[in-house]
Amino acid sequence: MKEIINVFVGVVLFVAGTWFLNNRPDIKDSVRDAGLGVLFAAGTSLLVLAWESKQYLRVLIQSYIKPTKAVRVSMAYLFRIEVDGQFLLVRNHKNPLRGYQPVGGVYKYLKRETASLFQELGIAVDIRPGIGVDDDSRNDLRCKINERRHLPAFLRWFDAKRDRETDPWREFYEELIVEGLLKQEDFPYIQYCHFKSDYEGIKSPDAFPIDEFLYADIIELKPENSKQIDELKRLFVQRSLNDIYTFATPEEIRSGSTSTGITILPHAKKILC
Numbered sequence: 607m608k609e610i611i612n613v614f615v616g617v618v619l620f621v622a623g624t625w626f627l628n629n630r631p632d633i634k635d636s637v638r639d640a641g642l643g644v645l646f647a648a649g650t651s652l653l654v655l656a657w658e659s660k661q662y663l664r665v666l667i668q669s670y671i672k673p674t675k676a677v678r679v680s681m682a683y684l685f686r687i688e689v690d691g692q693f694l695l696v697r698n699h700k701n702p703l704r705g706y707q708p709v710g711g712v713y714k715y716l717k718r719e720t721a722s723l724f725q726e727l728g729i730a731v732d733i734r735p736g737i738g739v740d741d742d743s744r745n746d747l748r749c750k751i752n753e754r755r756h757l758p759a760f761l762r763w764f765d766a767k768r769d770r771e772t773d774p775w776r777e778f779y780e781e782l783i784v785e786g787l788l789k790q791e792d793f794p795y796i797q798y799c800h801f802k803s804d805y806e807g808i809k810s811p812d813a814f815p816i817d818e819f820l821y822a823d824i825i826e827l828k829p830e831n832s833k834q835i836d837e838l839k840r841l842f843v844q845r846s847l848n849d850i851y852t853f854a855t856p857e858e859i860r861s862g863s864t865s866t867g868i869t870i871l872p873h874a875k876k877i878l879c
Contacts, residue, residue, distance in 0.1 A: 617645065655758070664807040665819060666758050673755035677808055678818040681747040681764055683774045684710035686801050686826045686877040689842040692853040693877060695870065696781050705869030706852055708877050710825070711777040712746040719769040727760055728752035750816065754808065757819065764821075774798065774825045785850055792837050801826040804876040822876050 624638050655666070669677075685708050687694040695706040730750045747770065751757055764770065778796060782788045801824040808819050829835045845853050858864045859874050 662758065662761050665761070665805075668808045669754045669757045674753050676750055676752050676816055677754040677757055678750050678814065678816050679748070679757070679760065679821070680712060680818065681821045682710060682712045683777070683823040683825050684708040684873070684877055685774065685778065685798075686824050687838065688826075689838050689853065692842070692855050693859065693874075694838075694841065694851060695854055695859075695874060696785075696787075696851045697849065698871065699781070705871045706854070707871040707874050709777060709781045710774065710822075712748045714745045714771040714776075715747050716769045717745050723763065723769075724749075727756040729756075729760065754817075757808075774823075778827075787841060787848070787851060788837055792833050797828040797830050798825045799828060800824070801877075820873075822873070824877050 685694075687709065694709065696709055697706055698704045728751060730752060747764075751760060775796065778793075779790075783790050783793065803821065803823050805819070805821040808817050810817050829838060841851065842853055845851065852864065852868055854864050854868075854870055854874075856878050859870055859878060862870050862872065864870065
């Protein structure tokens with residue numbers, strides 16, 4: 607917003623010094639040159655800002671089109687775990703009737719360390735209608751930014767990986783180890799790589815009265831040894847014996863259900879190429 611104001615000021619000074627101060631030749635050139643200087647500085651700042659936020663350029667533009675309108679953000683990660691061409695999905699644990707989704711969840715932040723920043727950016731805890739905050743969801747990076755002009759700064763903070771969760775182990779442990787699907791002795795730690803980041807611009811969802819920006823890092827599991835590979839294959843073979851999880855083909859994920867009628871939640875498509 608500051609850069610846009612500076613552009614406006616620069617234009618006013620330049621126009622005034624070029625066309626409207628003919629009766630003041632003593633200051634005309636100075637005003638015009640000052641306008642050019644302000645325009646150059648503001649343009650440079652805008653270019654730097656655009657470069658720093660280049661992957662979010664569409665979001666950056668949307669943020670400044672409606673700068674004072676609120677936006678809900680959700681910053682998550684999802685696991686891409688593939689066995690024989692099919693992908694591991696787990697039952698939604700908050701609402702099992704909804705369907706199945708990839709292992710993963712919302713990143714968490716450090717509350718004390720981010721308190722001043724979040725206050726400065728006008729970030730509030732996201733409490734959706736009928737859904738409160740419990741121990742599992744406390745400090746989730748699912749929140750509301752009261753004025754979306756602060757969204758680019760929030761995204762730069764997120765990309766810097768300061769004062770927030772960066773390792774996807776927590777959800778892997780909670781959804782696969784704690785649930786007894788995999789043994790911790792076989793998975794004392796995991797190897798993985800960043801497959802891609804999935805996000806679109808700010809959108810107006812049907813379910814909520816506030817615009818939202820949804821982001822997800824897609825994490826591809828890389829089994830370290832033959833034991834881990836064998837355990838994942840065991841899950842694949844025994845998938846019909848446990849309703850906590852299932853496997854689905856890319857076609858089934860895109861269609862929203864398996865051939866046996868199991869519902870697959872829409873965001874599962876994010877793990878596909």
